[in-house]
Amino acid sequence: MAFVSHSHRDPNGTYTFSSRPRPVENRSKYREPPSEQTHSNYGNIMYDRRVVRGNTYAQHIIPTTAQPDPAEIQRQQELRRRAIARKRAREEFRPKTPEALQGRKHIDVQTDLYLEELSDIIVATDIECQTDAFLDKPATPLFIPAKSGKDVETQIEEGELFDFDMEVQPVLEVLVGKTIEQSLVEVMEEEELASLRAQQRAFEELRNNELAEVHRLQEQERRHTEEKERRIAQQKEVLKKEKETAEKIAARAYTQQYLADLLPAVFTSLRSHGYFYDPVEKDIETNFFPWLMAEVNNSLQKRYAARELLDTIIHDVAQKRLERFKELETPAAKSDM
């Protein structure tokens, strides 16, 4: 019903059950299978037919721990006997009631003397009881059973019950064992650490070595490269110098050679250009000849002028003669006619 109760197996294997407290449900006398709704109508406990009401002294429903008085006991015993008899009788009847034996007769018996009537009227009787005053009871005599069997004695000696050496052994074992265990663990730990440390140290040493070697080689490399660079630079210098010197020598040789015939060449060229001259010759050339040429020109000019004059005169004369002759001719011709 809505899982209000739990019963399950605990992980440790025990069985547990638990359920929430819930009020009693109102159910009809002849139960139908419980449905989901019934738990909602809680019956009022005051009107629940299952709860016992009223005077409970006279109700013989469940006799509890109260001491029944002998009459009750007898009656109950009678009841039981009858019930058993009834059951036995019923069982005998079960297949079929057998025929009555010889000299017997079956009689129907009504047990109404022993019927109980359930009625609302509770039969109640008032009974009083009073205990008698306590009488002094005489002291119970000491019970000494009759002696039987053999008499045997025993005595516990010193050290028989408890032997310290034997008892202490397990305790001692545990104590010593635990101490040794602890110390072994500590010693092992230290040894482990020591061996780790030793290994680390060995590695460190090797590493240091190799590192130093590496540094040294690096340094060496550096120095060598530096040295090489320097040497190369030096060599380059030397080469350059040599080249320069060679060039200088070549230049010098060439210049010398060139300058060797410079002098006569200069002189020749100067002479050819007329920078070395004979002054008289130069004078004659510069002064005399132009005058001479000028005079010659003059005189020739005069001659030409004269010739031209002559030519003009001749031309004039010729022209005049021609004109005259022409004039002469014409009248002559005319005259001839």
Place this chain on the structure above:
Amino acid sequence: MAGVLIDPTRAPVAFGRRAVPQLFEELQRPETGRRRRALASLCDLVHDPERLYQTVNGGFLEQLKVLLTDEDPSLRAKTCDLLHLLTAHSVGRQALLSSSILPPLSQLLNDSSSSCRRNVHQVLNRLAQLPAGADALLTLVPKLMLKLREEEEEEEEVQVLLLSTLSCCSRLDALPALASDGVSLLQRKLSHRSTNVRREAAAAMMALSVPEDGKRQVCEEAVLPVLVDLLQDEDVEVQANAAGVIMYTVVITTGKQQCLDLDVVPVLLHLASKKKEEEEEEDVERRRRRKALVMYSLRALTALAEAPDGRRLLLEQLPLLVERSEAAEEDRDIRRAALTAVRVVTWTP
């Protein structure tokens, strides 16, 4: 019977899986005495790896963080002790690194109680040995350097722990330590009277001299004479670490010059050459430490042989090195180092 405790300094421990959670519940009680006892029991339990795993994974580290700021100094010291035990295992270390317990822990560095400070240093030291831990502690390096500077009179144990933490962190990245003027600080520690302090200081110096800057600083601060003295120390580890610093420093030219001036070559040769008692050395641990010393000396000599003066000196002593590189030498690494040394010494341009 029920009220009597067997051991009055320890709280009763529940059985099995309930042990650790119940002790942590005890830790939430207001009474100091109960908390102290619960912490003591926890410290005992946590040696067991399973309990440690339970502690770490049960989310109880937050409670420990609260306890770190408690008023009672003994409680704080015990909590740090517990953390120290947690760092013994990898799970614990990783959990500590991933939880944000480092800032309150670093606050405790300035605590008033010295045992508390010592335990904090122990925790930090263990954490620093893990690379991830060293990484996380790099931010703390300046503070640690400050602590180192202040603690002139502090106990030797704390100094040793501090120096060890610093060297682990510097192995990962030496720059923070160098920036806080580590070289000069460590130089003072190199001449401490205690062997442990000297050893750790030399190891830290070795880690610092790995980067270029460190090498230069070592040369500038004139640390090399001190180191040469340390090479004559009695303890093999101190000698090895000093040889290591020299090995790194002579890579740069200034270092080479200074070392050659200090005439360190014979000392190194003496350390690197085979000695009779070495062959009879039975103890593995001692042999391993000697091996480190020999290797560092050989490498330092190799670097010194790069310089012409060094090469000249070493050419005279070549047989010693050759002896080391013979096949008779059992250790392969030493043989290799010696062969390299011989090769460098006999190199001609």
